[in-house]
Amino acid sequence: MKRPVTIKDIAKMLGISKSTVSRAIRGSEEINPETKKRIMDLVEELDYQPNAFARSLLKHRSNTIGVVIPAIENSFFANLISGVQHVAHSKGYNVMICQTNDSFDREVSDIRTLCRHQVDGIILSLSSETKSFDHLQSVIDKDIAFVMADRTTHKIEAPRILVNDRDGAYNATKHLIENGYRNIIHLAGPESLEIANLRAQGFSDAMEEAGSTDIDSKIFRCPFREEKARELTLELLKDGVKFDAVFAASDKIAVGAMMAIKEAGLYIPDDVALVGFTDLPMAKLLTPSLTTIQQPAQEMGRKAAELLLESIEDKESHDSSDYVMTTRLIQRESTKSKVGKA
């Protein structure tokens, strides 16, 4: 059997270095055009077949994608990553993950690191601090594939994987209204995040439909963090704010609220009902178990990876659509019907 032609053979025949041949094949601009032509002519003549790694170099690919998320200890993002990995691994791509801890500076730095390490594409969920988007535009400008998932922005042209946050929040609030709760408050996420505002919108829409007025005074902003949610709820209770139900913009916020309500000596759902958003694994383990809006995290991750790989393999496709997935209400012990049976 004939031995396959190597870069070394080509270099020897032309009396130049291996690295020059390799650079020419990779399409480097640093090489004399005449030399480049001689190399590429010989490559064609000898029917040189680069190996897999060389092929990926030829296509300028590293077969690695990056995922940038706010917090890995949040099971929602862990599940999203699991969906991304499932698709990426099945197609021979490796996945590197960066955690921003919800810091804008960290996000900028992580994005730069991934670009410098030449990933083929990046999937991002925004930090709650992020208000400017130049670092993301620069990813797109570098022709690196880019997809946003869950926490996204409309200020950048890129595909977005979302759930219908407004509808999910509307259904959560409506569930409380239909079960006879009237003094419902909303512990909303930070105003910098579109998802938080969409969930607040869903709350407002359902409340307005039920004839409620002065709805803004029933919305309290809070970071997506247990401890902060606990402190806020304790403060509301201390200040004498009246409520018989809480719709929390995330399960993390709901857990914080649950702690505070128990600490204040009140019972869930008898004194205060509680609905979360996400369906973290702990939601069903809590006592009482938490009624919540389930987000299809794995499926979101899979879809994000599929779109990213499509964009990597076909640079021409410039998709910037929204992919909106549906949520569903999971009723558990933290809500019950207060409506008198006839």
Next chain:
Amino acid sequence: MKRPVTIKDIAKMLGISKSTVSRAIRGSEEINPETKKRIMDLVEELDYQPNAFARSLLKHRSNTIGVVIPAIENSFFANLISGVQHVAHSKGYNVMICQTNDSFDREVSDIRTLCRHQVDGIILSLSSETKSFDHLQSVIDKDIAFVMADRTTHKIEAPRILVNDRDGAYNATKHLIENGYRNIIHLAGPESLEIANLRAQGFSDAMEEAGSTDIDSKIFRCPFREEKARELTLELLKDGVKFDAVFAASDKIAVGAMMAIKEAGLYIPDDVALVGFTDLPMAKLLTPSLTTIQQPAQEMGRKAAELLLESIEDKESHDSSDYVMTTRLIQRESTKSKVGKA
């Protein structure tokens, strides 16, 4: 103020390309030695100060470290990573994370990816499938800094960050014995993991001390996964295995056991007491809350990063010591004293 000298200036003065100057400064072997000498002489004469990125190139550094862990949705690893990031970020290093899903093939692939993307060092916690270690030896052979944390092996010469697993397990078992439990079983982790075997050892030691015999028949192996632990516990109950207490080798296993015990209509701690290992955030939120052995995950991550960065900055230091951190027993509602008060 005088403008600082740049690579461009040097290239212009010598009539050569910028990339040649840059390669010479980086110590490339591909350049004519005479050219290299001319460049380096001029660099010295002009007192050229490379910027931060160029400096890192000079030292052949990417200022990025990789962390390879079995599962990010496990809060123990999430906390460990948070400790790593704290130290790494404070010293200007970026962190890229890879998740093996406890798969050996994935671990090999992740290690290769990080090496190919030229990280300066790697922190690893072994997958439970890993039984050969060539891929780790190759990291060390490539002169990439390497540290193991939590799930480690003695078959590779590298620093190891551990907790005293045997002592932790011994204390957990002793806590049950001292509170009057006699039929204690141990849901142990997989035999491939040293930490699982050390914890089983601690259990055996405490049981033996208390005069128990046939201890091996009280140890049941189980993956570190809720669902598998639930199935195993249901099976033990169905098979009529008698026990009044369970020491689980991890909180994940404990949660699975808790589900099974509740499903079987038994009460914790009245019918069966339960102790875990790790202190995941959910441990205190369970009903009953879980008595467990707390591992200092953050501190382990910080120590791992400190050792890794030392090794990166000083290649001469070839440390392969064990750093053993202490655990502590956190008593909660899943255990109580059965000993009659005098």
